[in-house]
Amino acid sequence: MKKTTVRKAEELFFRVIMFLATTLILFALCLIIYSILKHGLPAVSWEMLTQVPKGGFYFGKEGGILNAILGSLYLALGASIMAFIIGLPVALFINIHLFKYRKLVISIRFLLDVMWGIPSIVYGAFGFTVMVYFGMRSSLFAGMFTVTLFIIPIMIRAIDEVMKTVPLGLLESSLSLGSTKSEIAYRVYFRQCISGITTAVLLSFGRAIGDAASVLFTTGYTDNLPTSLSQPTATLPLAIFFQLSSPIAEVKERAYASAVILTVIILAISLLSRVSARRYQKHKIK
Amino acid sequence: MDSTAKITIENLNLRIGKQHILKDISTQIPEKQITVILGPSGCGKTTLLKSLNRLIDLYPDVKVDGKIILHGEDILHTDTDITTIRKRMGLLSQRPYPLPMNIFNNVAYGLRISGRKNRRFLRKRVQYYLELVNLWDEVKDRLYDPASSLSIGQQQRLCLARGLSVDPDIILADEPTSALDPISSEVVEKKFIDLKKQYTVVVVTHSLQQARRIADYAIFMYLGEIIEQGPASEFFSNPREELTRSYIKGLFN
Numbered sequence: 001m002k003k004t005t006v007r008k009a010e011e012l013f014f015r016v017i018m019f020l021a022t023t024l025i026l027f028a029l030c031l032i033i034y035s036i037l038k039h040g041l042p043a044v045s046w047e048m049l050t051q052v053p054k055g056g057f058y059f060g061k062e063g064g065i066l067n068a069i070l071g072s073l074y075l076a077l078g079a080s081i082m083a084f085i086i087g088l089p090v091a092l093f094i095n096i097h098l099f100k101y102r103k104l105v106i107s108i109r110f111l112l113d114v115m116w117g118i119p120s121i122v123y124g125a126f127g128f129t130v131m132v133y134f135g136m137r138s139s140l141f142a143g144m145f146t147v148t149l150f151i152i153p154i155m156i157r158a159i160d161e162v163m164k165t166v167p168l169g170l171l172e173s174s175l176s177l178g179s180t181k182s183e184i185a186y187r188v189y190f191r192q193c194i195s196g197i198t199t200a201v202l203l204s205f206g207r208a209i210g211d212a213a214s215v216l217f218t219t220g221y222t223d224n225l226p227t228s229l230s231q232p233t234a235t236l237p238l239a240i241f242f243q244l245s246s247p248i249a250e251v252k253e254r255a256y257a258s259a260v261i262l263t264v265i266i267l268a269i270s271l272l273s274r275v276s277a278r279r280y281q282k283h284k285i286k
Numbered sequence: 287m288d289s290t291a292k293i294t295i296e297n298l299n300l301r302i303g304k305q306h307i308l309k310d311i312s313t314q315i316p317e318k319q320i321t322v323i324l325g326p327s328g329c330g331k332t333t334l335l336k337s338l339n340r341l342i343d344l345y346p347d348v349k350v351d352g353k354i355i356l357h358g359e360d361i362l363h364t365d366t367d368i369t370t371i372r373k374r375m376g377l378l379s380q381r382p383y384p385l386p387m388n389i390f391n392n393v394a395y396g397l398r399i400s401g402r403k404n405r406r407f408l409r410k411r412v413q414y415y416l417e418l419v420n421l422w423d424e425v426k427d428r429l430y431d432p433a434s435s436l437s438i439g440q441q442q443r444l445c446l447a448r449g450l451s452v453d454p455d456i457i458l459a460d461e462p463t464s465a466l467d468p469i470s471s472e473v474v475e476k477k478f479i480d481l482k483k484q485y486t487v488v489v490v491t492h493s494l495q496q497a498r499r500i501a502d503y504a505i506f507m508y509l510g511e512i513i514e515q516g517p518a519s520e521f522f523s524n525p526r527e528e529l530t531r532s533y534i535k536g537l538f539n
Contacts, residue, residue: 099344
């Protein structure tokens with residue numbers, strides 16, 4: 001009898017802890033969104049979205065951050081596409097072709113997890129070294145290269161985690177039909193995992209567009225619109241950083257406004273990809 | 287044996303790590319008959335079946351020796367492309383795994399990877415194979431729905447149609463009815479009896495009743511060894527081994 005009471009108390013204890021933890025997380029999230037909206041929303045204007053910085057912009061005069069918005073979109077899009085082109089085959093390869101070599105696969109996953117954990121500033125420093133080695137200036141391309149390196153482990157592991165859940169029977173059935181492993185990769189696994197792959201791309205895109213440290217040395221900053229891969233390019237995280245470090249209140253407000261824009265971009269892409277993933281989800285075999 | 291051997295297995299031994307899973311298996315699987323592999327769980331019958339189309343290649347630490355001879359060729363030691371060997375054998379697994387695409391494409395997939403792309407040809411063949419497994423009438427109005435929307439019994443028949451579409455001459459089935467309702471099971475069993483006119487069928491089962499209903503030739507396995515094998519009529523009416531006798535009586539499972 002007594003045991004039951006103890007077990008019930010235990011159950012209650014853990015439920016309270018879980019409830020508190022969940023509340024804490026949600027509260028923190030709401031607080032972040034509230035604070036950027038409160039400071040940023042009043043400063044968001046049409047001008048900000050459609051103009052490049054004019055003279056005196058950094059002293060609170062007119063202009064916008066179109067240069068950073070476009071720069072960030074180009075950068076994140078380019079890096080996500082490159083990381084996807086490299087990452088998808090890797091994820092397929094370790095799940096299908098290397099299926100038999102469990103220990104090797106475990107080591108590869110471990111390596112990727114370590115790479116995932118490396119701070120982005122280290123990727124930035126590495127990208128910078130490579131850039132200097134090739135005698136390049138900071139440019140959109142150098143930024144894309146660095147950010148690609150930085151999000152590849154995320155891309156691969158996120159796709160990989162989804163592919164791990166493909167039932168063994170599906171692999172066996174496809175092999176029994178006489179499919180080659182590559183046919184299985186692109187005709188079966190890709191379709192089976194399409195929604196997870198979309199999520200992986202989105203996750204990587206989110207990391208790419210939001211990261212400041214990896215682009216700090218490599219992409220540079222400019223008030224002009226990005227027109228070429230070899231030119232320096234402005235990015236939103238750096239736009240936030242530079243404006244936030246200003247002592248002028250209007251400029252600080254615009255930093256928050258830039259954060260609002262960044263958040264809205266990520267939210268929009270998230271929603272868009274979820275909707276498009278749902279279309280393919282229906283063929284998934286459970 | 288009153289029929290020629292389709293597959294001859296000679297002294298097949300299979301180890302996974304240190305475990306000796308299949309011990310010195312030798313048998314002949316008769317052509318255009320239903321061979322049933324019987325035995326309690328864990329006796330190695332599924333592994334034996336998966337050795338036939340070399341799905342065991344997928345697993346780590348597997349060591350195989352012996353011979354599996356199909357059309358005069360030892361498929362365990364051959365230069366022939368593994369996909370060619372697998373195309374000769376359709377596999378039906380315990381639980382149906384349709385491909386993540388619509389019903390039509392599930393059957394067309396096998397044709398497409400064999401290089402047939404003509405749409406009219408595909409349509410005709412898909413209909414042919416779906417009719418062959420008695421599924422056409424149930425799905426003809428919803429060919430472009432996801433295969434996952436079918437019932438499990440329908441999915442299993444779809445998988446059979448898909449397996450047949452690559453034009454095998456052997457059908458391997460691993461407890462193909464264990465996940466199905468009695469009516470779908472009956473359809474699948476009856477289909478096997480129809481199909482043996484054209485195909486060699488190998489069925490793994492742990493259902494004695496099913497084995498009695500469909501078997502022409504029976505192989506009884508226990509702990510990785512073949513205890514007894516023979517034509518089904520003799521096997522069930524007059525087993526030679528004590529172990530077989532008690533298994534058939536249902537003394538153990």
